[in-house]
Amino acid sequence: MALKWWQKTVVYQVYPKSFMDTTGSGQGDIRGITEKLDYLKTLGVGAVWLTPVYRSPMVDNGYDIADYKSIDPSYGTMKDMENLIAEAKDRNIRIVMDLVYNHTSDQHAWFRESRKSRDNAKSDWYIWRDAKEDGAPPTNWRSIFGGSAWTWCEERQQYYLHTFASQQPDLNWENPQVRQALYDAANFWLEKGVGGFRIDAIVYIKKPKELLDGVPDGGDDMVNIHTMTANTPGILDFLREFKEKVFAGHDIFTVAEANGVGPEDLKHWVGENGIFDMLFEFSHTCLEFPEGEIWYKAEGYSPRLIPRLKACLSASQAATASDGWYPIFFENHDQPRCVRHFFPDEADPGAAAKAMAMTLFTLRGTPFVYQGQELGMDNVAWDSIEDYDDISSHGQYELAIQSGCSPEKAIRAVHRYSRDNARTPMQWDRGRQAGFTSGTPWLPVHEDYAMCCVEAEAQEETSVLSFYRRLSHLRREGNAAEVLQGGSYRELLPEREDIFAFCRKLRGRETFTFVNFTGKTADYDKELLEGAELLLGSMENACKGTLRPYEAVCYYRESETEVRSDENCRQ
Numbered sequence: 001m002a003l004k005w006w007q008k009t010v011v012y013q014v015y016p017k018s019f020m021d022t023t024g025s026g027q028g029d030i031r032g033i034t035e036k037l038d039y040l041k042t043l044g045v046g047a048v049w050l051t052p053v054y055r056s057p058m059v060d061n062g063y064d065i066a067d068y069k070s071i072d073p074s075y076g077t078m079k080d081m082e083n084l085i086a087e088a089k090d091r092n093i094r095i096v097m098d099l100v101y102n103h104t105s106d107q108h109a110w111f112r113e114s115r116k117s118r119d120n121a122k123s124d125w126y127i128w129r130d131a132k133e134d135g136a137p138p139t140n141w142r143s144i145f146g147g148s149a150w151t152w153c154e155e156r157q158q159y160y161l162h163t164f165a166s167q168q169p170d171l172n173w174e175n176p177q178v179r180q181a182l183y184d185a186a187n188f189w190l191e192k193g194v195g196g197f198r199i200d201a202i203v204y205i206k207k208p209k210e211l212l213d214g215v216p217d218g219g220d221d222m223v224n225i226h227t228m229t230a231n232t233p234g235i236l237d238f239l240r241e242f243k244e245k246v247f248a249g250h251d252i253f254t255v256a257e258a259n260g261v262g263p264e265d266l267k268h269w270v271g272e273n274g275i276f277d278m279l280f281e282f283s284h285t286c287l288e289f290p291e292g293e294i295w296y297k298a299e300g301y302s303p304r305l306i307p308r309l310k311a312c313l314s315a316s317q318a319a320t321a322s323d324g325w326y327p328i329f330f331e332n333h334d335q336p337r338c339v340r341h342f343f344p345d346e347a348d349p350g351a352a353a354k355a356m357a358m359t360l361f362t363l364r365g366t367p368f369v370y371q372g373q374e375l376g377m378d379n380v381a382w383d384s385i386e387d388y389d390d391i392s393s394h395g396q397y398e399l400a401i402q403s404g405c406s407p408e409k410a411i412r413a414v415h416r417y418s419r420d421n422a423r424t425p426m427q428w429d430r431g432r433q434a435g436f437t438s439g440t441p442w443l444p445v446h447e448d449y450a451m452c453c454v455e456a457e458a459q460e461e462t463s464v465l466s467f468y469r470r471l472s473h474l475r476r477e478g479n480a481a482e483v484l485q486g487g488s489y490r491e492l493l494p495e496r497e498d499i500f501a502f503c504r505k506l507r508g509r510e511t512f513t514f515v516n517f518t519g520k521t522a523d524y525d526k527e528l529l530e531g532a533e534l535l536l537g538s539m540e541n542a543c544k545g546t547l548r549p550y551e552a553v554c555y556y557r558e559s560e561t562e563v564r565s566d567e568n569c570r571q
C-alpha cells in the first residue's frame with residue numbers, strides 16, 4: 001500500500017518556551033519558531049509538533065490550558081500563529097498542535113463555573129466526589145506529579161480529581177457537552193489549517209464506574225493513579241466518536257500519547273480499524289522502572305538495559321508489521337536526553353547521539369526528533385531541587401524524601417530523570433545565552449553550548465547535526481529511501497547483548513543497521529553484509545565485521561534480479 005505523507009517525513013518536536021526568544025523575555029515565542037523554519041527545512045522536516053501554546057497559567061508549562069482557542073500572550077498572538085502556519089506551509093511543513101483533553105487548567109472558565117456549586121450548568125463537567133466519612137479523599141490515588149489525586153474545594157464541599165497537578169482538574173468525558181466542546185476546539189484548529197494533532201494523556205479520559213482504593217506502591221500509602229484509571233474499558237467508544245467528529249476525512253495525522261497501550265491492544269488504536277494514525281507508547285523509555293515510574297526506585301543505567309531495549313523495539317516493529325504505524329522516538333520534553341538514557345555515563349555524547357540517530361532513522365516508523373537532539377544536547381545536574389522548574393521533579397523529590405531517601409539520593413534521581421534535562425534552551429550559537437535570548441533565559445543554558453550548538457555543528461562535517469542531516473536525506477531520497485520508509489523489519493543477531501542489528505527489505509533492496517551500544521569493540525559475522533555497500537557510518541573508515549565503541553553503520557544491498565523483476569511488474 002502506498003505510504004502517506006506523514007509516514008515518509010520527519011517530524012520535529014518544538015518545546016516553544018525553550019526554542020527561540022525574539023522579544024528578550026527569556027522565553028521562546030511563536031515568532032521564534034517562524035524564524036527557524038528554514039533551519040528545520042535543512043533537517044528535512046515535514047511536520048512540526050508544538051507542545052501547547054494556548055492561554056495557560058503555565059503551572060505545567062502549557063499542559064494546563066485556560067482557553068483552547070487562544071494563544072498565550074507570552075508566546076505571541078493568534079496572528080503570529082496564523083503566520084507560522086502559513087510560512088510553514090510555504091515550506092511544505094505542517095504544524096501539529098497538542099490537544100490536552102484529559103484535563104484543563106483550574107483557571108479555565110469551565111472549571112471556574114463548575115467549582116461554584118453542585119448545581120450550576122457545568123457542575124458535572126469535572127469529576128467531583130464527596131469525602132470519605134472521616135473527611136479523607138475519596139480514594140488513595142497518587143497523582144502522577146505526586147501527592148493525592150484529589151483536592152478539596154471549599155465552595156462545593158467536595159473533592160475534584162486530577163490525574164496530574166491540582167491545577168489540572170480532569171474533565172468528565174461522560175458528559176456529551178464536554179466532549180462536544182472539545183471537538184469544537186479541535187475543529188477550530190483544523191479550520192486554521194493545522195496538519196495534525198498530538199493528543200495528550202488520552203489513556204486517562206475514561207474513569208472506572210466505581211472509584212476504589214488501590215494497593216499502595218510507594219512510601220506514602222497511595223497508589224499511582226495510572227494503575228487505577230489507564231485504559232479503562234469503554235475508552236474506545238469515546239475515541240471512535242472523537243475520530244468521527246474531528247479527524248475523519250482530513251489529510252492530517254494524529255499521534256496519541258497512550259502510555260500502557262501494548263502491542264496486543266494496538267489494532268484497536270491505530271491502523272486500518274483503529275482510531276489514531278500513530279501512538280506513543282513508552283515501554284522502551286521506561287526500562288529502568290519495572291515497578292512504575294518512581295524515580296528514586298529506578299535501576300539506573302546498566303548494560304542489562306540493552307537486551308531489553310532491543311526486545312522492546314523489536315516487539316513494536318513486529319506489532320506494526322502488517323497494520324498500524326509507530327512514531328520512532330527516543331526523546332521528548334518529558335524524557336532525559338537520550339545520550340544519557342541509553343548509554344553509560346562515560347560514553348562520549350557525540351558518539352552516543354549518532355548511534356541513537358542511526359537507530360531512529362533506520363527503524364520502520366516515522367522519526368520524531370526532539371529539539372536539540374540533533375545537536376546531541378546533554379542532561380544537566382543542578383545542585384538543589386530549588387533550581388528545578390519542572391513540577392514533576394519536585395513531586396518525585398518529595399516522594400523520595402518522604403520514603404526515607406537521603407537528599408543526595410533524591411537529587412541524584414532528579415538529575416537523571418528530570419524533565420528539565422530536555423527543557424534547557426535550544427543552543428543556536430556561540431554567543432550570549434547560546435543565541436536563545438537577549439534577556440535572561442527561564443532555565444539556564446547548558447554550559448556545553450559553545451561546542452554543542454547549531455553554529456558550531458553546521459560547519460563541522462563530523463558533527464551530530466551533519467549526521468542527522470545526512471540520515472534525513474538518506475531516508476527521503478536515493479535508492480535506500482523507499483526501503484527505509486516502507487521496508488519490512490527483521491532483527492539480526494538477536495542473541496547479542498551489545499549490538500542492535502536489523503535488516504529492512506523492500507522489493508530486492510535491503511538496508512542493514514548495526515549499532516554497538518557498548519564501550520567495547522564488537523565483532524560480528526561480516527558475511528551478513530556480503531555484496532552490501534556502506535551507506536553511512538557514524539565514524540570514519542567503517543570496517544565490515546567490526547564495530548568500535550558506540551559505532552553505528554548502515555549498509556545497502558540490491559539484488560539486481562529482484563529489483564528488475566519488480567520494475568517490470570510495475571511498468
Ligand code: NOJ
Nearest residue numbers: 060063100164200201334
Ligand atoms: C503528558 C505531557 O507530555 C506532559 O508534559 C504533561 O505534564 C502531562 N501529559 C500532563 O498534561
